[in-house]
Amino acid sequence: MATSKKKTRANGDGTVYQRKDGRWEAAGYVLAPGNTRKRIRVYGTTRKEALAKLTEKIATSNRGLPAPSAQGSVTAYLTYWLENVAVHHLRENTHTRYTSCVNRYLIPGLGKKKLTKLTAKDIRTWLNQLRTTCQCCTRRIDAHRDQPRCCAAGTCCSKRLSPLTLAYIHTVLKSALEHAVREEEIPRNAARNVRTGTPRPRRFEPLTADEARQFLTAANGHRLCALFELALHTGLRKGELLGLRWEDLDLDAGTAAIRRTLQRTATGGLTTLPTKTRASERRIALPTRCLQSLKLHREQQQRDRDAAGAEWQHSGHVFTTAQGRAIDPTNLTRTFTTFLRKAGLRRIRFHDLRHSTATLLLEQGVELVVIKELLGHAHIGVTATVYAHVRLRLQREAMTTLGKALNHP
Incomplete structure (x- = not known):
């Protein structure tokens, strides 16, 4: 009588097993920031789905791309997202604008917060503050002018961001957090629960x-x-x-x-x-x-x-x-x-x-x-x-x- 041999996975391929709640869980080690390795877990409704997710992450790791750490800061995740994800899906000029938005607004405003601790209230509070703050003061624009005409001159010009710019900043943050959800780094996209309002379309002057x-x-x-x-x-x-x-x-x-x-x-x-x-x-x-x-x-x-x-x-x-x-x-x-x-x-x-x-x-x-x-x-x-x-x-x-x-x- 032939004996059945249990199917095993090769060393380094991770493990796949079914949880008590019926879902399938796959775990394995991937490259992490700092040239270290960390154990990650992914989930699926079927064994095949969970295994496919794990295989994709291990393949990405084998190409030398470190997996983001949800325990890290928003700055660390945004940097990872720009350098390893967005760069492959956006046109160069769009990626340049995203990078400028992240470095100019998102990192100074939310960068120190932990990715897993970021809430809709944090984002809404920050956007409201951004909406009412003079950019000359916040970014010290006036201090670098040859002839100060705002804060450095003692008179604030109240240069505020337009509704279109605020909506763009919100869109970039949503895109980054959406990828974090897809990679199961965070359970939900906190930016999706924040309403910035619908900005008026940009005015234009068509020819008669x-x-x-x-x-x-x-x-x-x-x-x-x-x-x-x-x-x-x-x-x-x-x-x-x-x-x-x-x-x-x-x-x-x-x-x-x-x-x-x-x-x-x-x-x-x-x-x-x-x-x-x-x-x-x-x-x-x-x-x-x-x-x-x-x-x-x-x-x-x-x-x-x-x-x-x-x-x-x-x-x-x-x-x-x-x-x-x-x-x-x-x-x-x-x-x-x-x-x-x-x-x-x-x-x-x-x-x-x-x-x-x-x-x-x-x-x-x-x-x-x-x-x-x-x-x-x-x-x-x-x-x-x-x-x-x-x-x-x-x-x-x-x-x-x-x-x-x-x-x-």
């Missing part, structure tokens, strides 16, 4: 139809005229415009595939990246005016290529410098500002061209869902929120029209 015509007239004849026409007719983001390649355009069918964006990063310089979100990757229809200007632009680019000769650097982009290189977003902004001045228009952001497109489309009666797809918003709620003031104004105009009809048959 007359102003848009003035702007295009000022840009007419410039080598990037086609870019500005495309921006105003389609609402593409600056990075999406600069990231366009000729292979993305089908001028015969009159469509453009938006697949990538061009950004400048600290380490990579001008870098082509995927679109902002999955919803941002889309195919849009091109109006006749843009198709004509793009065909003329292609001919002009060929003339530039012939003139540059051996100095031409083929990048495949639709919009390039006179030598074929990708255009730096900052340089495009300078050109844009020049045309605003030439047209006698107020100074606005390049991104406000995108808002101008959406606003003008709304005023022409185009449905919100069509604008959402054109702009590449992930959810229609985003479109509705950003352009709520436009819809409200159109409602008032509609009610006025109806009132006139009812009062004067």
Whole structure:
């Protein structure tokens, strides 16, 4: 009679067993901060789930990444999260902004607290204090100025953080603590129980139809005229415009595939990246005016290529410098500002061209869902929120029209 042999796990793979409450628990040793090792425990509803969690943590440890310690401070965990987790999931520029937020606000405000002892009350109290404190005083900004004009001069300027900045700080903290929950370092995300209020959308100044015509007239004849026409007719983001390649355009069918964006990063310089979100990757229809200007632009680019000769650097982009290189977003902004001045228009952001497109489309009666797809918003709620003031104004105009009809048959 054959004897059954008990299945055992290799040394270092940890142990898995079922608890009295029915859940499965897996335990093993992983790398900890300070080049030490610590025993961790993970849980699951099945043996397979608990084992998978433990295997993932041991694999991470074997790659030399230390596991965070819940007994450590918030500073220690945030540092671990930025250096070992967020850096692999965020774009470089986003990671830079997160790092700045952590170092400027989160660590000075909450860094000394133990991760496991951090409560919603701690976070809410700190955010309320941050909301009412002058940043010149708190961060000693005034002390480093050549000519003090706030605290160091004896008069506080009451420079407070905007609601949008406070909401951003709260979002970064929530993201960090959410990962701590997933890694079972803490039982719950204390930041989720804190309400910061919904900040008002950032104000923008879209161009009117007359102003848009003035702007295009000022840009007419410039080598990037086609870019500005495309921006105003389609609402593409600056990075999406600069990231366009000729292979993305089908001028015969009159469509453009938006697949990538061009950004400048600290380490990579001008870098082509995927679109902002999955919803941002889309195919849009091109109006006749843009198709004509793009065909003329292609001919002009060929003339530039012939003139540059051996100095031409083929990048495949639709919009390039006179030598074929990708255009730096900052340089495009300078050109844009020049045309605003030439047209006698107020100074606005390049991104406000995108808002101008959406606003003008709304005023022409185009449905919100069509604008959402054109702009590449992930959810229609985003479109509705950003352009709520436009819809409200159109409602008032509609009610006025109806009132006139009812009062004067």
